[in-house]
Amino acid sequence: MIAGDRPDALRENRYVLHRSDDRSADEALAGFQRFPTWMWRNTVVRDFVEWLHERNARLPAHERCGFYGMDLYSMYASMQSVLEYLDREGPGAATRARARCGCFEHFGEDQQTYGYVASFGMGASCAPTRPSSATRPPPRWASKANGMSATPGRRRALRAGAAGDLPVRPVSRPD
Structure with a gap:
Protein backbone atom coordinates (compact mmCIF):
# COMPACT_ATOMS: atom_id res chain seq x y z
CA MET A 1 0.00 0.00 0.00
CA ARG A 64 0.93 -12.91 -5.12
CA CYS A 65 1.48 -9.49 -3.59
CA GLY A 66 -0.15 -6.44 -5.17
CA PHE A 67 0.69 -2.74 -5.40
CA TYR A 68 -2.13 -0.51 -4.15
CA GLY A 69 -2.73 3.22 -3.75
CA MET A 70 -4.68 4.82 -0.88
CA ASP A 71 -6.61 7.60 -2.67
CA LEU A 72 -5.24 10.47 -0.65
CA TYR A 73 -5.47 12.93 -3.51
CA SER A 74 -7.65 11.31 -6.14
CA MET A 75 -11.13 11.20 -4.68
CA TYR A 76 -12.83 12.17 -7.94
CA ALA A 77 -10.69 9.91 -10.15
CA SER A 78 -11.38 7.08 -7.71
CA MET A 79 -15.13 7.71 -7.76
CA GLN A 80 -15.01 7.70 -11.56
CA SER A 81 -13.05 4.44 -11.57
CA VAL A 82 -15.59 2.79 -9.25
CA LEU A 83 -18.51 4.07 -11.35
CA GLU A 84 -16.94 2.74 -14.57
CA TYR A 85 -16.46 -0.66 -12.93
CA LEU A 86 -20.04 -0.69 -11.64
CA ASP A 87 -21.34 0.31 -15.09
CA ARG A 88 -19.81 -2.90 -16.44
CA GLU A 89 -20.48 -5.28 -13.57
CA GLY A 90 -23.43 -3.96 -11.56
CA PRO A 91 -25.53 -1.36 -13.41
CA GLY A 92 -28.09 -1.13 -10.60
CA ALA A 93 -25.33 -0.42 -8.10
CA ALA A 94 -23.86 2.13 -10.54
CA THR A 95 -27.15 4.03 -10.56
CA ARG A 96 -27.28 4.05 -6.75
CA ALA A 97 -23.62 5.08 -6.48
CA ARG A 98 -24.13 7.96 -8.93
CA ALA A 99 -27.05 9.22 -6.85
CA ARG A 100 -24.93 9.08 -3.69
CA CYS A 101 -21.98 10.81 -5.36
CA GLY A 102 -24.22 13.58 -6.67
CA CYS A 103 -23.68 15.76 -3.62
CA PHE A 104 -20.07 16.29 -4.73
CA GLU A 105 -21.09 17.79 -8.08
CA HIS A 106 -21.40 21.36 -6.84
CA PHE A 107 -17.74 21.25 -5.74
CA GLY A 108 -16.53 20.37 -9.24
CA GLU A 109 -13.35 18.40 -8.69
CA ASP A 110 -12.16 20.61 -5.84
CA GLN A 111 -11.88 18.06 -3.05
CA GLN A 112 -10.01 20.51 -0.83
CA THR A 113 -12.98 22.89 -0.80
CA TYR A 114 -15.33 20.00 -0.07
CA GLY A 115 -13.12 18.90 2.83
CA TYR A 116 -13.02 22.42 4.23
CA VAL A 117 -16.79 22.93 3.91
CA ALA A 118 -17.61 19.53 5.44
CA SER A 119 -15.00 19.81 8.18
CA PHE A 120 -16.18 23.16 9.48
CA GLY A 121 -19.90 22.54 9.05
CA MET A 122 -20.19 25.25 6.41
CA GLY A 123 -22.43 23.13 4.19
CA ALA A 124 -24.03 19.76 3.84
CA SER A 125 -21.74 16.77 4.26
CA CYS A 126 -21.79 14.00 1.69
CA ALA A 127 -21.37 11.42 4.46
CA PRO A 128 -24.05 8.71 4.41
CA THR A 129 -26.93 9.20 6.83
CA ARG A 130 -28.29 5.66 6.83
CA PRO A 131 -27.14 2.40 8.41
CA SER A 132 -24.13 0.62 6.96
CA SER A 133 -24.52 -2.10 4.37
CA ALA A 134 -22.06 -4.34 6.24
CA THR A 135 -24.69 -6.97 6.95
CA ARG A 136 -25.94 -7.31 3.37
CA PRO A 137 -24.54 -10.12 1.23
CA PRO A 138 -22.08 -9.00 -1.45
CA PRO A 139 -23.44 -8.56 -4.96
CA ARG A 140 -22.69 -11.36 -7.43
CA TRP A 141 -20.36 -9.17 -9.47
CA ALA A 142 -18.19 -8.35 -6.44
CA SER A 143 -16.08 -11.49 -6.82
CA LYS A 144 -14.99 -10.41 -10.29
CA ALA A 145 -13.32 -7.16 -9.21
CA ASN A 146 -10.18 -6.64 -11.30
CA GLY A 147 -10.21 -10.33 -12.15
CA MET A 148 -9.17 -11.21 -8.60
CA SER A 149 -10.84 -13.51 -6.15
CA ALA A 150 -12.96 -11.66 -3.65
CA THR A 151 -11.31 -11.84 -0.25
CA PRO A 152 -13.50 -10.96 2.72
CA GLY A 153 -11.89 -7.50 2.90
CA ARG A 154 -12.37 -6.88 -0.82
CA ARG A 155 -16.01 -8.00 -0.57
CA ARG A 156 -16.59 -5.56 2.30
CA ALA A 157 -14.99 -2.72 0.34
CA LEU A 158 -16.99 -3.48 -2.78
CA ARG A 159 -20.20 -3.84 -0.80
CA ALA A 160 -19.54 -0.52 0.92
CA GLY A 161 -18.72 1.17 -2.37
CA ALA A 162 -21.82 -0.15 -4.09
CA ALA A 163 -23.97 0.88 -1.15
CA GLY A 164 -22.43 4.31 -0.77
CA ASP A 165 -20.85 3.60 2.60
CA LEU A 166 -17.39 4.73 1.56
CA PRO A 167 -15.72 7.26 3.84
CA VAL A 168 -16.56 10.36 1.84
CA ARG A 169 -15.72 12.97 4.46
CA PRO A 170 -11.94 13.33 4.10
CA VAL A 171 -11.51 15.83 6.94
CA SER A 172 -13.30 15.95 10.27
CA ARG A 173 -13.29 18.28 13.25
CA PRO A 174 -12.08 16.98 16.58
CA ASP A 175 -14.96 16.59 19.03
Whole structure:
Protein backbone atom coordinates (compact mmCIF):
# COMPACT_ATOMS: atom_id res chain seq x y z
CA MET A 1 0.00 0.00 0.00
CA ILE A 2 1.45 3.35 -1.02
CA ALA A 3 0.33 6.89 -0.24
CA GLY A 4 -0.47 7.44 -3.89
CA ASP A 5 -3.47 7.63 -6.16
CA ARG A 6 -5.39 4.39 -6.45
CA PRO A 7 -6.22 4.77 -10.16
CA ASP A 8 -2.58 5.44 -11.03
CA ALA A 9 -1.31 2.58 -8.85
CA LEU A 10 -3.80 0.17 -10.42
CA ARG A 11 -1.63 -0.06 -13.53
CA GLU A 12 1.37 -1.15 -11.42
CA ASN A 13 -0.85 -3.59 -9.56
CA ARG A 14 -1.87 -5.24 -12.81
CA TYR A 15 1.77 -5.38 -13.90
CA VAL A 16 3.09 -7.01 -10.70
CA LEU A 17 0.20 -9.51 -10.75
CA HIS A 18 0.91 -10.43 -14.41
CA ARG A 19 -2.43 -9.07 -15.63
CA SER A 20 -1.06 -6.28 -17.81
CA ASP A 21 0.10 -5.68 -21.35
CA ASP A 22 2.94 -3.52 -20.03
CA ARG A 23 6.31 -5.07 -20.87
CA SER A 24 8.30 -3.45 -18.07
CA ALA A 25 8.03 -1.60 -14.79
CA ASP A 26 8.90 1.61 -16.65
CA GLU A 27 5.84 1.18 -18.88
CA ALA A 28 3.62 0.39 -15.90
CA LEU A 29 4.88 3.43 -13.98
CA ALA A 30 3.79 5.68 -16.83
CA GLY A 31 0.36 5.52 -15.19
CA PHE A 32 1.51 8.02 -12.56
CA GLN A 33 0.59 11.33 -14.19
CA ARG A 34 -0.30 13.62 -11.28
CA PHE A 35 1.96 15.48 -8.90
CA PRO A 36 4.15 14.30 -7.30
CA THR A 37 5.28 11.98 -10.09
CA TRP A 38 8.84 11.99 -8.75
CA MET A 39 7.63 10.03 -5.70
CA TRP A 40 6.60 7.02 -7.77
CA ARG A 41 8.23 7.35 -11.19
CA ASN A 42 11.81 6.88 -10.01
CA THR A 43 14.46 4.16 -10.11
CA VAL A 44 13.83 2.91 -6.56
CA VAL A 45 10.13 2.27 -7.19
CA ARG A 46 10.85 0.96 -10.70
CA ASP A 47 13.33 -1.59 -9.31
CA PHE A 48 10.91 -2.62 -6.56
CA VAL A 49 8.02 -3.03 -9.02
CA GLU A 50 10.23 -5.11 -11.32
CA TRP A 51 11.40 -7.26 -8.38
CA LEU A 52 7.80 -7.79 -7.24
CA HIS A 53 6.76 -8.71 -10.79
CA GLU A 54 9.54 -11.33 -10.95
CA ARG A 55 8.79 -12.63 -7.43
CA ASN A 56 5.10 -13.00 -8.22
CA ALA A 57 5.93 -14.98 -11.36
CA ARG A 58 7.17 -17.79 -9.11
CA LEU A 59 4.04 -17.86 -6.93
CA PRO A 60 0.52 -19.18 -7.42
CA ALA A 61 -1.95 -16.38 -8.21
CA HIS A 62 -3.58 -16.48 -4.76
CA GLU A 63 -0.21 -15.87 -3.02
CA ARG A 64 0.93 -12.91 -5.12
CA CYS A 65 1.48 -9.49 -3.59
CA GLY A 66 -0.15 -6.44 -5.17
CA PHE A 67 0.69 -2.74 -5.40
CA TYR A 68 -2.13 -0.51 -4.15
CA GLY A 69 -2.73 3.22 -3.75
CA MET A 70 -4.68 4.82 -0.88
CA ASP A 71 -6.61 7.60 -2.67
CA LEU A 72 -5.24 10.47 -0.65
CA TYR A 73 -5.47 12.93 -3.51
CA SER A 74 -7.65 11.31 -6.14
CA MET A 75 -11.13 11.20 -4.68
CA TYR A 76 -12.83 12.17 -7.94
CA ALA A 77 -10.69 9.91 -10.15
CA SER A 78 -11.38 7.08 -7.71
CA MET A 79 -15.13 7.71 -7.76
CA GLN A 80 -15.01 7.70 -11.56
CA SER A 81 -13.05 4.44 -11.57
CA VAL A 82 -15.59 2.79 -9.25
CA LEU A 83 -18.51 4.07 -11.35
CA GLU A 84 -16.94 2.74 -14.57
CA TYR A 85 -16.46 -0.66 -12.93
CA LEU A 86 -20.04 -0.69 -11.64
CA ASP A 87 -21.34 0.31 -15.09
CA ARG A 88 -19.81 -2.90 -16.44
CA GLU A 89 -20.48 -5.28 -13.57
CA GLY A 90 -23.43 -3.96 -11.56
CA PRO A 91 -25.53 -1.36 -13.41
CA GLY A 92 -28.09 -1.13 -10.60
CA ALA A 93 -25.33 -0.42 -8.10
CA ALA A 94 -23.86 2.13 -10.54
CA THR A 95 -27.15 4.03 -10.56
CA ARG A 96 -27.28 4.05 -6.75
CA ALA A 97 -23.62 5.08 -6.48
CA ARG A 98 -24.13 7.96 -8.93
CA ALA A 99 -27.05 9.22 -6.85
CA ARG A 100 -24.93 9.08 -3.69
CA CYS A 101 -21.98 10.81 -5.36
CA GLY A 102 -24.22 13.58 -6.67
CA CYS A 103 -23.68 15.76 -3.62
CA PHE A 104 -20.07 16.29 -4.73
CA GLU A 105 -21.09 17.79 -8.08
CA HIS A 106 -21.40 21.36 -6.84
CA PHE A 107 -17.74 21.25 -5.74
CA GLY A 108 -16.53 20.37 -9.24
CA GLU A 109 -13.35 18.40 -8.69
CA ASP A 110 -12.16 20.61 -5.84
CA GLN A 111 -11.88 18.06 -3.05
CA GLN A 112 -10.01 20.51 -0.83
CA THR A 113 -12.98 22.89 -0.80
CA TYR A 114 -15.33 20.00 -0.07
CA GLY A 115 -13.12 18.90 2.83
CA TYR A 116 -13.02 22.42 4.23
CA VAL A 117 -16.79 22.93 3.91
CA ALA A 118 -17.61 19.53 5.44
CA SER A 119 -15.00 19.81 8.18
CA PHE A 120 -16.18 23.16 9.48
CA GLY A 121 -19.90 22.54 9.05
CA MET A 122 -20.19 25.25 6.41
CA GLY A 123 -22.43 23.13 4.19
CA ALA A 124 -24.03 19.76 3.84
CA SER A 125 -21.74 16.77 4.26
CA CYS A 126 -21.79 14.00 1.69
CA ALA A 127 -21.37 11.42 4.46
CA PRO A 128 -24.05 8.71 4.41
CA THR A 129 -26.93 9.20 6.83
CA ARG A 130 -28.29 5.66 6.83
CA PRO A 131 -27.14 2.40 8.41
CA SER A 132 -24.13 0.62 6.96
CA SER A 133 -24.52 -2.10 4.37
CA ALA A 134 -22.06 -4.34 6.24
CA THR A 135 -24.69 -6.97 6.95
CA ARG A 136 -25.94 -7.31 3.37
CA PRO A 137 -24.54 -10.12 1.23
CA PRO A 138 -22.08 -9.00 -1.45
CA PRO A 139 -23.44 -8.56 -4.96
CA ARG A 140 -22.69 -11.36 -7.43
CA TRP A 141 -20.36 -9.17 -9.47
CA ALA A 142 -18.19 -8.35 -6.44
CA SER A 143 -16.08 -11.49 -6.82
CA LYS A 144 -14.99 -10.41 -10.29
CA ALA A 145 -13.32 -7.16 -9.21
CA ASN A 146 -10.18 -6.64 -11.30
CA GLY A 147 -10.21 -10.33 -12.15
CA MET A 148 -9.17 -11.21 -8.60
CA SER A 149 -10.84 -13.51 -6.15
CA ALA A 150 -12.96 -11.66 -3.65
CA THR A 151 -11.31 -11.84 -0.25
CA PRO A 152 -13.50 -10.96 2.72
CA GLY A 153 -11.89 -7.50 2.90
CA ARG A 154 -12.37 -6.88 -0.82
CA ARG A 155 -16.01 -8.00 -0.57
CA ARG A 156 -16.59 -5.56 2.30
CA ALA A 157 -14.99 -2.72 0.34
CA LEU A 158 -16.99 -3.48 -2.78
CA ARG A 159 -20.20 -3.84 -0.80
CA ALA A 160 -19.54 -0.52 0.92
CA GLY A 161 -18.72 1.17 -2.37
CA ALA A 162 -21.82 -0.15 -4.09
CA ALA A 163 -23.97 0.88 -1.15
CA GLY A 164 -22.43 4.31 -0.77
CA ASP A 165 -20.85 3.60 2.60
CA LEU A 166 -17.39 4.73 1.56
CA PRO A 167 -15.72 7.26 3.84
CA VAL A 168 -16.56 10.36 1.84
CA ARG A 169 -15.72 12.97 4.46
CA PRO A 170 -11.94 13.33 4.10
CA VAL A 171 -11.51 15.83 6.94
CA SER A 172 -13.30 15.95 10.27
CA ARG A 173 -13.29 18.28 13.25
CA PRO A 174 -12.08 16.98 16.58
CA ASP A 175 -14.96 16.59 19.03
